[in-house]
Amino acid sequence: MRHSLKGTVAIGGAAVLLVGGAGTVAFWTDTLSVPGITGINSGTMALTDTTSGGCASSGWVLDSAATPTGVAFDPATDRLVPGDVVTRSCTFTVAAAGEHLHATLTPTAPGATGTLSSALTVAGSFTSGGSPVTDVTEALDGATVTARISVTFVSSSGNTTQLRVADISDYTVALTQTHS
Numbered sequence: 760m761r762h763s764l765k766g767t768v769a770i771g772g773a774a775v776l777l778v779g780g781a782g783t784v785a786f787w788t789d790t791l792s793v794p795g796i797t798g799i800n801s802g803t804m805a806l807t808d809t810t811s812g813g814c815a816s817s818g819w820v821l822d823s824a825a826t827p828t829g830v831a832f833d834p835a836t837d838r839l840v841p842g843d844v845v846t847r848s849c850t851f852t853v854a855a856a857g858e859h860l861h862a863t864l865t866p867t868a869p870g871a872t873g874t875l876s877s878a879l880t881v882a883g884s885f886t887s888g889g890s891p892v893t894d895v896t897e898a899l900d901g902a903t904v905t906a907r908i909s910v911t912f913v914s915s916s917g918n919t920t921q922l923r924v925a926d927i928s929d930y931t932v933a934l935t936q937t938h939s
Contacts, residue, residue, distance in 0.1 A: 802857025804895075806934050809903065814849035822846050822909070841878070842914040848907050851932070853887075855900040859938065862895040864904070867931035875923035878916040883908050883930060895934060906932050 808814050819832040822844045832845045839845065855862070866883030885892045887904045908930050912920075 802860055802897075803854050804857070804860060804862055804934060804936055805854040806904075806932065807852045807854065808849065809852050810849045814847075814851075814906075817847055817849055819845045819847050819910075839912045841912050841916045841920070844909050844911045846907055846909045848905055850903055850905050853895060853899045853902050853904055853934075855895050855897050857897060860895075860897050860936065861938065862934050862936045864893055864895055865933050865935065866906070866908070867933055869928040869930045871925050871927050873923070873925035875920055875925035878913050878920045878923070879925055879927070880911045880913060881908070881927060881930075882911070883932070885932075906930075 810817050819834065821830050821832040821837070822828060864885050866885075869881055871879050871881060884907050885904050886907070887899065887902045892899070892904055910927060
């Protein structure tokens with residue numbers, strides 16, 4: 760056999776041995792166990808109507824600067840004049856549980872329809888313990904919040920608003936979770 764052929768066979772055999780042996784080289788390794796977690800619980804966020812008889816049954820109250828103030832207002836029989844304000848107050852309890860819970864409490868203004876609607880403004884506000892509330896965190900869990908909805912007959916309405924009528928749709932209180 761020629762020397763060049765013997766050399767080629769020898770080199771080929773050495774290559775096979777090297778490639779075959781490459782898979783058997785050992786490298787150092789180590790592992791560490793990271794413990795899992797059991798019993799992950801989620802928080803909660805809710806509003807519960809605590810108004811006596813329910814918010815829908817709470818009445819409207821005349822908050823006019825004129826006397827008498829604070830008397831019940833019945834839209835079926837009573838009439839507003841420019842400058843009058845009528846309010847409805849409802850109470851609810853906040854459920855707010857979660858380590859990083861952050862939510863906003865916002866009123867969704869109702870729509871006003873009818874020939875008097877352009878002379879009315881509708882607004883809402885929230886208080887807890889006499890302080891205004893718009894942000895809800897776990898610190899308010901179990902707190903009572905009062906929603907105050909007011910309808911104001913704009914005092915600069917003029918004579919064209921006499922003997923007119925308006926309907927105010929339902930007011931929505933929205934508690935929306937945000938993550939800051």
